[in-house]
Amino acid sequence: MNPTFDVYDTTLRDGAQQEGMNLSVADKLAIAPLLDELGVGYIEGGWPGAIPKDTDFFARAARELTLKNAVLAAFGSTRKAGVAASEDKQVRGLLDSQAPVLTLVAKADIRHVERALRTDGPENLAMIGDTVRFLVAEGRRVVLDAEHFFDGYRYDPAYTLAAVETAIEAGAEVVALCDTNGGMLPHWVTDVVGELREALGHTADSSYRLGMHAHNDSGCAVANSLAAVDAGCAHVQGTINGYGERTGNADLLTVVANLEIKGGRTLLADGGLAEASRIAHAVSEITNISPYGRQPYVGASAFAHKGGLHASAIKVDPDLYQHIDPRAVGNDMRMLISDMAGRASIELKGRELGFDLTGQGELLTRVTTRVKDAEANGYTYDAADASFELLLREEISGERQEYFSVESWRTIVERAGSRGTEATAEATVKLHAGGERHVSTGEGNGPVNALDHALRQALVRVYPEIQEFELIDFKVRILDTMHGTDATTRVLIETTDGQRSWSTVGVGPNLIEASWEALTDSAIYGLIHAGVSPR
Ligand SMILES: CC(=O)SCCNC(=O)CCNC(=O)[C@H](O)C(C)(C)COP(=O)(O)OP(=O)(O)OC[C@H]1O[C@@H](n2cnc3c(N)ncnc32)[C@H](O)[C@@H]1OP(=O)(O)O
Numbered sequence: 001m002n003p004t005f006d007v008y009d010t011t012l013r014d015g016a017q018q019e020g021m022n023l024s025v026a027d028k029l030a031i032a033p034l035l036d037e038l039g040v041g042y043i044e045g046g047w048p049g050a051i052p053k054d055t056d057f058f059a060r061a062a063r064e065l066t067l068k069n070a071v072l073a074a075f076g077s078t079r080k081a082g083v084a085a086s087e088d089k090q091v092r093g094l095l096d097s098q099a100p101v102l103t104l105v106a107k108a109d110i111r112h113v114e115r116a117l118r119t120d121g122p123e124n125l126a127m128i129g130d131t132v133r134f135l136v137a138e139g140r141r142v143v144l145d146a147e148h149f150f151d152g153y154r155y156d157p158a159y160t161l162a163a164v165e166t167a168i169e170a171g172a173e174v175v176a177l178c179d180t181n182g183g184m185l186p187h188w189v190t191d192v193v194g195e196l197r198e199a200l201g202h203t204a205d206s207s208y209r210l211g212m213h214a215h216n217d218s219g220c221a222v223a224n225s226l227a228a229v230d231a232g233c234a235h236v237q238g239t240i241n242g243y244g245e246r247t248g249n250a251d252l253l254t255v256v257a258n259l260e261i262k263g264g265r266t267l268l269a270d271g272g273l274a275e276a277s278r279i280a281h282a283v284s285e286i287t288n289i290s291p292y293g294r295q296p297y298v299g300a301s302a303f304a305h306k307g308g309l310h311a312s313a314i315k316v317d318p319d320l321y322q323h324i325d326p327r328a329v330g331n332d333m334r335m336l337i338s339d340m341a342g343r344a345s346i347e348l349k350g351r352e353l354g355f356d357l358t359g360q361g362e363l364l365t366r367v368t369t370r371v372k373d374a375e376a377n378g379y380t381y382d383a384a385d386a387s388f389e390l391l392l393r394e395e396i397s398g399e400r401q402e403y404f405s406v407e408s409w410r411t412i413v414e415r416a417g418s419r420g421t422e423a424t425a426e427a428t429v430k431l432h433a434g435g436e437r438h439v440s441t442g443e444g445n446g447p448v449n450a451l452d453h454a455l456r457q458a459l460v461r462v463y464p465e466i467q468e469f470e471l472i473d474f475k476v477r478i479l480d481t482m483h484g485t486d487a488t489t490r491v492l493i494e495t496t497d498g499q500r501s502w503s504t505v506g507v508g509p510n511l512i513e514a515s516w517e518a519l520t521d522s523a524i525y526g527l528i529h530a531g532v533s534p535r
């Protein structure tokens, strides 16, 4: 952690203002240690006194959390107009939270003072000064979030400057300049922060820090945060995965990765940046919001290469097509196999899967051609790594590993009775494995589900490992809508053994045939990776 620069996380407060996000106290108590592990300096936990869950969070955090790197910050607002700070219920709620840092949102735009607060400029300045002074006198460290700072400054710089000066004179250690509506552009931020610093006489040695709190409505939250830091701010606020009200807040991991890797600063404690990908995904698990694959630095696709020309250069040096070494943020480079692959892509993918294909030009050409042909017929390997691995293994060894041979399968969908009763499905699979013929029947709520059950039952006596496999996702896409019900169907399924998951693809003239291919690929891939040989 850098003592002269604050990394301030507001995932649990402003992040929680995201549409659809609903964090329980337990969720917040689970996320806070991850943020601490990441090495941020501040964790803003919520608004105690206003939101009952947040009051509970601070009470439980005081008892249950031991933070190594971060301090907790409680968020609230300045006192109400016409009420003494010491008498303001909401301000007392902040003190009661026991948080060492209290962050006050204050109006900095005169239009908001007059129209939203419905008071006048001098009273709002008094609200800021009184509240900061009161809390500082109570022994708390105070951060002031100057709400609508940038819009306010562009409208009436003198008033906005007065709001910031009042907070500093009253003892705020940080004044965070908020782009509350998220509409700023980086060069506006640069200009405004520069002018403000000049007006305040602010230097790197000043007793207070200026900070940045950016929203992403113009798509510039990260860029605006970097511009603010470049212009002299030494405190940056943001959220994990860019969660937040409307289009979100500045993605703190992107901001910090840029400042550390490109800016040569060390901001997170304990080399936390190398844990960024893991922590971003762990937070997604808790928020129950699927990770965004194309998220800079930490997204699953952030270092995934599809173009064959990229792969051929990466084979020489990964830096030729990557802006950083993915390990710096705990991410990995991946090769994606598709009809855009060339031989270099196959060679690198092979290496990723543990096969050294160096110098095997003929094999690489064969696999490349097979992939391109299959993709032209509807297969998609960049979403089905496991099916690609089976194809590659088959080309390397010259044959497909025969865990079982299928004699036949069939499915029946039946609805007994009148409308409103549920249809049920039944499947029968006949196959040979372990030197015997197996016939089994499975039932399910649909034909694919029934087929999956029947296949497992047919195999389980010979391959008990299959009991651990579970189908966790199933996606169907009709590839040629011009043909209506004659169209080609592509099925992607994801299976897990509880430790890892893998994806397979099947293509066929109908849903059931495509699903059967994806299901059998999945079983074979799972058995290979369970270390089982064909019996
Ligand atoms: C930019 C941001 O993201 S700031 C954070 C936003 N987050 C939230 O609002 C989440 C938590 N909020 C809440 O639980 C509620 O909105 C509360 C408890 C804060 C307020 O609820 P209520 O007491 O019912 O008031 P209501 O929502 O009707 O109006 C807000 C009041 O706060 C006042 N207010 C708004 N900003 C400030 C401020 N910076 N300082 C002091 N008072 C303020 C308004 O003038 C209004 O006062 P009034 O009740 O005298 O008219």
Ligand SMILES: CC(=O)C(=O)O
Residues within 6 Å of the ligand: 014, 105, 145, 146, 147, 148, 178, 179, 180, 181, 213, 215
């Ligand atoms: C304080 C805050 O969240 C904002 O101004 O956006």
